[in-house]
Amino acid sequence: MQFKHPELLYALFLLVIPILIHLFQLRRFQKVEFTNVKFLKSVKLQTRKSSQLKKWLTLLSRLLLLACTIIAFAQPFIPNTEDFNDTQETVIYIDNSFSMQAKGSNGTLLNEAIQDIINTLPDDEVISLFTNDNTYKNTTVKALKNDLIQLTHSPSQLNYDAAFLKGKQLFSKDKAATKNLILVSDFQQNGNPLNFEIDSAFQLKLVQPKSNLVSNISIDSLYISNTTAETIDINVLLSNQSQPINNVSVSLFNDDVLLAKSAININDKEETTFTVPNNTAINGKLVIDDANLQYDNTFYFNINSKPKIKVLAINDNADNSFLKRIYTDDEFDFKSFKLSALNFNLIPDQNLIILNEINAISDALKTAINAFIKDGGSTLIIPSKKIDLNSYNQLFNSLNISNYNAVNTNKKRIISINYNHPLLTNAFYSKVTNFQYPKVDMSYRFSSNANNVLSYDDGSPFLVGNTNSYAFSSALNSDNSNFKNSQLIIPVLYNMGLQSLKLSKLYYTISQPNSIAINTAIGQDDILTLASNEASIIPLQKTYSKSVVIETNDFPNKAGIFNVKNKDVSLQNISFNYKRDESNLNYYDLDQLENTVVDSSLASTINTIKSNTTINALWKWFVIFALVFLIIEMLLLKYLK
Numbered sequence: 343m344q345f346k347h348p349e350l351l352y353a354l355f356l357l358v359i360p361i362l363i364h365l366f367q368l369r370r371f372q373k374v375e376f377t378n379v380k381f382l383k384s385v386k387l388q389t390r391k392s393s394q395l396k397k398w399l400t401l402l403s404r405l406l407l408l409a410c411t412i413i414a415f416a417q418p419f420i421p422n423t424e425d426f427n428d429t430q431e432t433v434i435y436i437d438n439s440f441s442m443q444a445k446g447s448n449g450t451l452l453n454e455a456i457q458d459i460i461n462t463l464p465d466d467e468v469i470s471l472f473t474n475d476n477t478y479k480n481t482t483v484k485a486l487k488n489d490l491i492q493l494t495h496s497p498s499q500l501n502y503d504a505a506f507l508k509g510k511q512l513f514s515k516d517k518a519a520t521k522n523l524i525l526v527s528d529f530q531q532n533g534n535p536l537n538f539e540i541d542s543a544f545q546l547k548l549v550q551p552k553s554n555l556v557s558n559i560s561i562d563s564l565y566i567s568n569t570t571a572e573t574i575d576i577n578v579l580l581s582n583q584s585q586p587i588n589n590v591s592v593s594l595f596n597d598d599v600l601l602a603k604s605a606i607n608i609n610d611k612e613e614t615t616f617t618v619p620n621n622t623a624i625n626g627k628l629v630i631d632d633a634n635l636q637y638d639n640t641f642y643f644n645i646n647s648k649p650k651i652k653v654l655a656i657n658d659n660a661d662n663s664f665l666k667r668i669y670t671d672d673e674f675d676f677k678s679f680k681l682s683a684l685n686f687n688l689i690p691d692q693n694l695i696i697l698n699e700i701n702a703i704s705d706a707l708k709t710a711i712n713a714f715i716k717d718g719g720s721t722l723i724i725p726s727k728k729i730d731l732n733s734y735n736q737l738f739n740s741l742n743i744s745n746y747n748a749v750n751t752n753k754k755r756i757i758s759i760n761y762n763h764p765l766l767t768n769a770f771y772s773k774v775t776n777f778q779y780p781k782v783d784m785s786y787r788f789s790s791n792a793n794n795v796l797s798y799d800d801g802s803p804f805l806v807g808n809t810n811s812y813a814f815s816s817a818l819n820s821d822n823s824n825f826k827n828s829q830l831i832i833p834v835l836y837n838m839g840l841q842s843l844k845l846s847k848l849y850y851t852i853s854q855p856n857s858i859a860i861n862t863a864i865g866q867d868d869i870l871t872l873a874s875n876e877a878s879i880i881p882l883q884k885t886y887s888k889s890v891v892i893e894t895n896d897f898p899n900k901a902g903i904f905n906v907k908n909k910d911v912s913l914q915n916i917s918f919n920y921k922r923d924e925s926n927l928n929y930y931d932l933d934q935l936e937n938t939v940v941d942s943s944l945a946s947t948i949n950t951i952k953s954n955t956t957i958n959a960l961w962k963w964f965v966i967f968a969l970v971f972l973i974i975e976m977l978l979l980k981y982l983k
Contacts, residue, residue, distance in 0.1 A: 343418050343960065350416040357405050364401045396982050400975060407971040414964035429519040431544075432951065433470045433512045434459070434944075437527035439499035440637040440924035444528065444553035451551045455526045456490045458944035459483065470512040474499050475899075479512055495637065497899055497920045498853045502529070506538055506546075513544060522951050524549060526944055531928040540937050547939045547947050548932050557584030559608065560638035560925040561592075561628050564848065569620065574645065576616045578628055582608045583927040594618075595627040623647055625903050625915055638925050642903050642917035643848040649861050650675040651843045654692040656684055656707075658726065660699035661819060664826045668835050681707070689714050690887060694842035696722045699817050702730035703737050712740050718886035720810040720842035722835075727784055727817050741811040744790040744803075755779040756804045756825065758797035765795055765807060765837050780828040785816035796830065805834065812838060844891065849917040852899060858892040858916060864908050872904040872916075894918075 345351065442452040449457075463469065465484035472478065474496040478486055500508065502525070509523040521544035529536065529550050538546060559582050568575040578592065586609040594602045594616045606614050618624060624645040632639050653669045655662050655678040662678045669676040677688070681700055689695060689710045697703070697711075711721060721741065725734065735745040757779050760766065779799075787802055794803035795812070805814050818825050825831055844859030860870060870890055872879050877900065882893040898904060901920050906913045932940040941947045 343420055345416045345418050347416050350412060353412045353415075354409060356412075357408055360401060360404050360408070364397065396978065399982070400978050403971045403975040403978060407968050407975065410964045410968035410971060414961045414968060416961075418960040418964065420960065429516060430951075431470075431513055431516070431519045431521045432467075432524065433472075433509045433522070434524045435500075435505045435509055435526060436471065436473050436493075437499065437505075437525075438473045438475075438493055438496050439527075440495050440497070440635060440920065441528050441530050441926070443495060443635050443637060444555040445634075446551055446553050451528060451553055452493070452495065454551055455549075455944050456493060458948065459490060460487060462945045462948045472505075472508060472512065477508075477512075497901075498896065499924070501532065501534075502527070502536060502538075510541065510544070517543075521545065522547060524944070524947055526551070528553065529930040529932060530924070530926055531930055532923075536930045536932075536935065538935070538938060545939070547941065547951075548935070549941050549944045549947050550929070550932050551944070552942050555634055555927065557582070557587070558634040558638070558925055558927055559583070559587065559590060559630060559632040560635070560922055561630060561641040562638075562922050562925075564628070564641065564643060566848070567615065572620055573617050574620050576618060576626075576643075578614050578616065578641075580606070580608055580612050580614070580630070581922075581925065582610055582612070583925065591631045593629045595629065597625050597627075618645070621647070623915075626917070627903075635925060637901075637920055638922055640901070641849070642901060642919055644846065644903065644915045644917045645848070646846060646914045648673075648845060649843075651694065651839055651845075652692045653677070653694045653696065653839055653842075654679070654688060655696045655698050656681055656700065657698045658700050660724075660726065660817075662698055664818075664831070665696065665698070665835070668832060669839055674839055686710050690717065690719075692719060694720045694722065694839055696724065698724050699726035699819065701726050701728060703733040708733070708737050708740070711737060715741060715811060718810070718884075718889060718891070720838065721812070722838055723811075723813040724818055725786060725814065725816065727819075727822060729786075738813065742808055743811055743813050744788040744792060744806055746786040746815075747789045748787040750785050750787055751783075754782050754785060754798040754800065754802075754804075756782065756796050756828075756830070757799045758801075759830070760795050760797070763793075763795045763807075764809075765812070765841065766833065778828070780823060780825040780830065782816045782823045782825070784822055788815060795834070810842070843889070846914065846916050849919050850894065852901065852918050852920055853896055854921070856892075856894045858894070860890045860892060860906055860913055861888070862890060862908065862913050863888055864890060868908055870913070871907050872898060873907055874898070874900075874902050874904050876900065876902075 436452070436455050438452055443450050446454045448454050460483065463483045465482065467483050468480060469483065470479045470481070471486060473493065475498065478489065505525055509525070513521050523544050524547045526549040529548070559580060562579045562581050564576055564578045566574055567577045580590070580592070586607065588607045589605045590608050592604050592606060592614055593600060601618065602616050604614050604616070606612055622645070626643040626645065628641040628643075630639050650673060652675045655665050655676070657678060657680055665678070666676060679685070686706065690713070692714070695711065695714060715721060723734070723737070725746070731746055738745050782798070782804070785804070788806060791801065791803055793806045793808050795805040795807055797803055803815060805812065807813065816823055820826065843861065844857060846858050846860075850856045850858070864870070864885060869880055870883055870892060872881055872892075877898065879897050881897065884891045884893075892906070898918055901918055903915050903917050905915050932938070
């Protein structure tokens with residue numbers, strides 16, 4: 343037993359006073375002689391022993407009364423743990439990702455955690471708290487209350503290792519303090535084993551609230567499956583995390599106007615198709631009826647009017663008919679000129695320039711190509727069978743492409759495809775391994791194998807390229823190669839044309855790096871903004887003479903359709919959607935973790951921590967004892983004869 347005010351125990355020495363008073367009051371019985379025997383009969387008899395017993399019992403009750411009163415003022419207590427008197431530090435991580443929208447016993451899992459903090463911790467309790475997108479260090483619950491009430495779900499989530507490390511960093515360097523790190527999450531499985539490093543500097547407590555969620559349907563993505571002159575077919579991909587469900591309603595809106603509606607039966611994965619008019623701008627929104635996770639019930643997309651991509655082929659005497667067949671009028675504005683008849687003023691207005699089997703590259707053409715590349719254009723170089731190596735390599739140096747360093751007259755086959763190259767991303771549904779290999783009779787050897795797109799059977803590159811500059815190692819005319827008849831030429835050259843003007847896609851994903859080309863020319867001091875009904879942001883952007891490239895990642899952080907504006911002029915719309923990772927309903931089994939305290943309630947965890955830092959106060963008991971001894975003394979004086 344310990345005392346909050348042990349200095350008051352010195353008052354126990356005052357117990358000597360009633361003892362001394364009692365001793366002074368002890369007297370011997372005196373004989374009193376009476377002359378009247380009748381008067382003697384009315385005197386009550388009292389023995390010496392009974393008188394002394396009453397006085398000693400009265401003294402004892404008074405001493406115990408005073409002692410209990412003094413001890414009560416000293417506030418005795420019994421600590422629950424040995425470290426009850428240490429400084430306490432608590433750091434709490436609240437996972438506010440979309441999976442915490444799942445319903446628990448009292449609202450969503452996120453709201454349950456917030457209410458547990460507000461209702462369980464005292465207002466003046468100093469804690470540190472962080473979420474996936476905010477950090478509050480060394481603050482009180484009272485100061486946090488408004489922020490907690492307004493806390494919304496975040497499109498990004500810290501992985502559990504990062505949350506663990508960040509929580510460690512929020513503790514002070516006080517080694518004497520008792521530290522508790524609480525991680526509150528549903529602990530969705532993300533593919534990696536869940537493991538936390540044991541650290542003796544603090545106690546790790548995991549809170550995994552239990553949800554009532556047993557199923558969830560989500561819209562995962564969409565793509566255009568077919569395009570005609572009149573219509574576009576949009577395929578919508580959906581997934582289901584539970585038993586098969588019938589008659590799931592899927593609605594397609596253009597702004598707030600309902601265009602179409604369908605009902606599907608979904609097992610695990612399912613697709614549905616909507617047909618919309620072609621050549622019509624659509625601010626699309628897909629909506630499903632699902633009462634579980636809400637964030638994945640809506641999917642935004644845009645179909646904007648698409649400008650034609652400008653492609654310019656510069657030839658000597660080479661055949662360019664294969665280029666005309668690829669760069670058709672419905673998507674491209676294709677022009678072809680002989681070098682001798684070329685108007686150099688056309689070059690800055692193009693998106694892709696193809697040097698098609700030119701024997702030598704003049705200084706004027708090199709200067710124009712370099713300026714074109716710096717302004718965001720793209721270039722493809724197809725050598726002839728007889729080239730001026732020096733002029734080609736000078737251009738390659740400025741374009742950061744490997745030089746030609748030798749001529750190879752041996753026949754080669756093109757057998758390798760670099761599917762990871764940005765040019766071929768999503769160009770093939772699956773990896774092609776049994777296609778008919780194109781061949782080349784004569785080729786030039788590059789000085790490096792870096793940035794190869796297609797390769798020969800000896801490993802040397804057939805096509806190399808970086809962000810916006812590409813070069814073949816051989817001529818593509820029919821006398822030297824049959825590559826023009828290969829199934830590879832269409833996806834390769836077609837993607838070069840598409841990527842030369844980075845047109846906005848159907849949709850973009852929040853929390854992923856996005857590069858969006860806006861086909862517009864703006865003033866030197868002008869900037870583009872992304873505006874919606876709720877917010878307006880200024881993204882990172884690079885300005886070129888005929889386009890502006892917008893780069894986004896974590897912002898915007900809310901799904902929806904945004905209007906790209908130059909001041910008050912609307913240029914086009916682009917859509918952003920949340921990642922669908924949070925739709926997964928598989929969770930870690932925390933009971934398998936060793937040396938970790940696991941609970942399903944944050945309130946219970948907080949109460950456990952508080953109980954380790956509290957005491958069992960005894961002063962009330964001593965007040966009761968004092969009253970009891972007071973009553974005993976009164977009874978002794980009144981009834982003990």
